[in-house]
Every structure is written in C-alpha cells, then in structure tokens.
Amino acid sequence: MIHPQAIVEPGAKLAEDVEVGPWSYIGADVEIGAGTCIGPHVVIKGPTVIGEGNRIFQFASVGEECQDKKYNGEPTRLVIGDRNVIREGCTIHRGTIQDEGITRIGSDNLLMAYVHVAHDCVVGDHCILANSTALAGHVKLGDYAILGGFTAVHQFCQIGPHVMCGAGTVVLKDIPAYVMANGNTAEPHGINMEGLRRRGFSPESLRTLRQAYKIIYRKNLTVAEALPQLQQMAATDPAVQPLIDSLSNSTRGIIR
Structure with a gap:
C-alpha cells in the first residue's frame, strides 16, 4: 500500500x-x-x-x-x-x-x-x-460551519456552529452561531435558515432563532443586555443555547 x-x-x-x-x-x-x-x-x-x-x-x-x-x-x-x-x-x-x-x-x-x-x-x-x-x-470554527472561497479569518476569531460566510468574506470579529455573514469586513445577514432546515431543525426552532437574531441585531442592545432574553428563550428551546455560548465566549466582540 x-x-x-x-x-x-x-x-x-x-x-x-x-x-x-x-x-x-x-x-x-x-x-x-x-x-x-x-x-x-x-x-x-x-x-x-x-x-x-x-x-x-x-x-x-x-x-x-x-x-x-x-x-x-x-x-x-x-x-x-x-x-x-x-x-x-x-x-x-x-x-x-x-x-x-x-x-x-x-x-x-x-x-x-x-x-x-x-x-x-x-x-x-x-x-x-x-x-x-x-x-x-x-481561530476556532464550530461544527457545520461553511466558509466560502477566499474567506480570510483574523487570528483569535471565533466562528460559531452552523455559520455560513459568503465568498471573499473578511472576518475580523467573532460570528455568533447560526449567522450568515458576508463582506469586507464581515456583516451579519440573518440566520442560516436553509442550512438549518437541511440539518433537521424544527420550524419552531427556526422561528425562535429568528427572534433571537432580532434581539441581538435589531433592538440596539449590547450583548450583555441581550443575553438575559436569550436565556429565557433557551429555557423552552435548547437550540438557542449554542447562540448563547458563542456570545458568552466571544473575546473580540461580534460582527455588527
């Protein structure tokens, strides 16, 4: 052989x-x-x-x-x-x-x-x-993450599970779990819904994660302000917990 x-x-x-x-x-x-x-x-x-x-x-x-x-x-x-x-x-x-x-x-x-x-x-x-x-x-890359061609990730960045980055994305800050990102520098573009569907996430969990995304990115909250609301959601839907973990473990701040 x-x-x-x-x-x-x-x-x-x-x-x-x-x-x-x-x-x-x-x-x-x-x-x-x-x-x-x-x-x-x-x-x-x-x-x-x-x-x-x-x-x-x-x-x-x-x-x-x-x-x-x-x-x-x-x-x-x-x-x-x-x-x-x-x-x-x-x-x-x-x-x-x-x-x-x-x-x-x-x-x-x-x-x-x-x-x-x-x-x-x-x-x-x-x-x-x-x-x-x-x-x-x-760099730390979570399970089921997909990085498009020519993606460049800065040292010490953390990319959560089920993240998807478009081609040519430049990642200078952490990307929370489930988020789609694109651009130079990377910006968030919603939840990776199609990827999560393919991996068997329930419609209920998808709705919950979409709500969680809005809490983080649509209400002008800091991560510290958003976490208590996310923790309440995780009590009824464990799918939110990886999102909480990626926010809590962030050391460089998250993409905005």
Missing part, C-alpha cells in the same frame, strides 16, 4: 491498510489511522496524529512548523480526526506553546484546494472550507 517511491521515516506508525502515493514524505513522529489514503507529493511532518478514513490529496503540507515568529522548534502537535477530505495544496500547521500547543481538526470536514489552517486553530466537525480560505492562528 506504500509506493516504493514514497519515503516513510522509521518511527512513523501507519495502519496496515494506509495508502501512500509516490514522492510523498511521512515523518518519524506521524501516526496515521486505518483506511486513510495519502496521495502523491504529500508532506506530513509531526508530531501529528491523523485518524481513520481520511483522504489527503497531492501537494498538501500537513503538520509543518508554524509561521509564527515566536516558534522556536518546540514539539507541538497536530491532531486530525476521521473521514476528512484535504484537497490539493492545503497547508495545516502545528500549534505553539503560546496556546495549548495543538492544532485540532475534527471529523467529516472538507478542506478544498489551497486552504490554510494556521497554528493553534480548532476546527469542529462537518465543516466546509472552500478554496483558498485562510484561518489565521488561534
């Missing part, structure tokens, strides 16, 4: 059925789970742990040292879950000791061509990052 023109360093741990294409390089501190397919011309360095059933396409660079000038060769890590698709030319860097020392990518994500995930990012599950999207360091 390993092409004779691939280089797998001693110490790398690959499940028996892992495929490695020609001219790919697997470093000594790399662990790859069952059913994962590594294409040609891929570089994977470590310490990196990659789960099961992933597909990594040609010219991807996974687990390389980060581009943070404070990085000084510390043995930081990259951890990738299961069933991810990492397309051509993607770059995913390990963490730094200035954070938790780990870059994390969950499961069932699609990273299209030329996506960049910088040091210390945390990407949830079922996310789609379209072509040439770039996450700066320390």
Whole structure:
C-alpha cells in the first residue's frame, strides 16, 4: 500500500491498510489511522496524529512548523480526526506553546484546494472550507460551519456552529452561531435558515432563532443586555443555547 517511491521515516506508525502515493514524505513522529489514503507529493511532518478514513490529496503540507515568529522548534502537535477530505495544496500547521500547543481538526470536514489552517486553530466537525480560505492562528470554527472561497479569518476569531460566510468574506470579529455573514469586513445577514432546515431543525426552532437574531441585531442592545432574553428563550428551546455560548465566549466582540 506504500509506493516504493514514497519515503516513510522509521518511527512513523501507519495502519496496515494506509495508502501512500509516490514522492510523498511521512515523518518519524506521524501516526496515521486505518483506511486513510495519502496521495502523491504529500508532506506530513509531526508530531501529528491523523485518524481513520481520511483522504489527503497531492501537494498538501500537513503538520509543518508554524509561521509564527515566536516558534522556536518546540514539539507541538497536530491532531486530525476521521473521514476528512484535504484537497490539493492545503497547508495545516502545528500549534505553539503560546496556546495549548495543538492544532485540532475534527471529523467529516472538507478542506478544498489551497486552504490554510494556521497554528493553534480548532476546527469542529462537518465543516466546509472552500478554496483558498485562510484561518489565521488561534481561530476556532464550530461544527457545520461553511466558509466560502477566499474567506480570510483574523487570528483569535471565533466562528460559531452552523455559520455560513459568503465568498471573499473578511472576518475580523467573532460570528455568533447560526449567522450568515458576508463582506469586507464581515456583516451579519440573518440566520442560516436553509442550512438549518437541511440539518433537521424544527420550524419552531427556526422561528425562535429568528427572534433571537432580532434581539441581538435589531433592538440596539449590547450583548450583555441581550443575553438575559436569550436565556429565557433557551429555557423552552435548547437550540438557542449554542447562540448563547458563542456570545458568552466571544473575546473580540461580534460582527455588527
């Protein structure tokens, strides 16, 4: 399953059925789970742990040292879950000791061509990052988030679950859960209704989330003023809780 023109360093741990294409390089501190397919011309360095059933396409660079000038060769890590698709030319860097020392990518994500995930990012599950999207360091991306092509996210920003960003969006502040955003710089454009319908949210929850959005964005309230009203809504509809969590955890302020 390993092409004779691939280089797998001693110490790398690959499940028996892992495929490695020609001219790919697997470093000594790399662990790859069952059913994962590594294409040609891929570089994977470590310490990196990659789960099961992933597909990594040609010219991807996974687990390389980060581009943070404070990085000084510390043995930081990259951890990738299961069933991810990492397309051509993607770059995913390990963490730094200035954070938790780990870059994390969950499961069932699609990273299209030329996506960049910088040091210390945390990407949830079922996310789609379209072509040439770039996450700066320390970004957190919630489950089911979709970022259109050429989206650029500033360091330390948090993007909540079920968010959708249009192509070319520049994100300089946090985006609350469920919100659609677009523009340079990003502005809110309502709740991601169609995405939530596809994921099985009930009509009642959709109405509640629309009301919650109006509380945040239509009543000229601060986040602190809006939270008590949202908490009352969450008592009867748990779908509001991720929105509350994303507002409460915001460190850069939310898009307006």
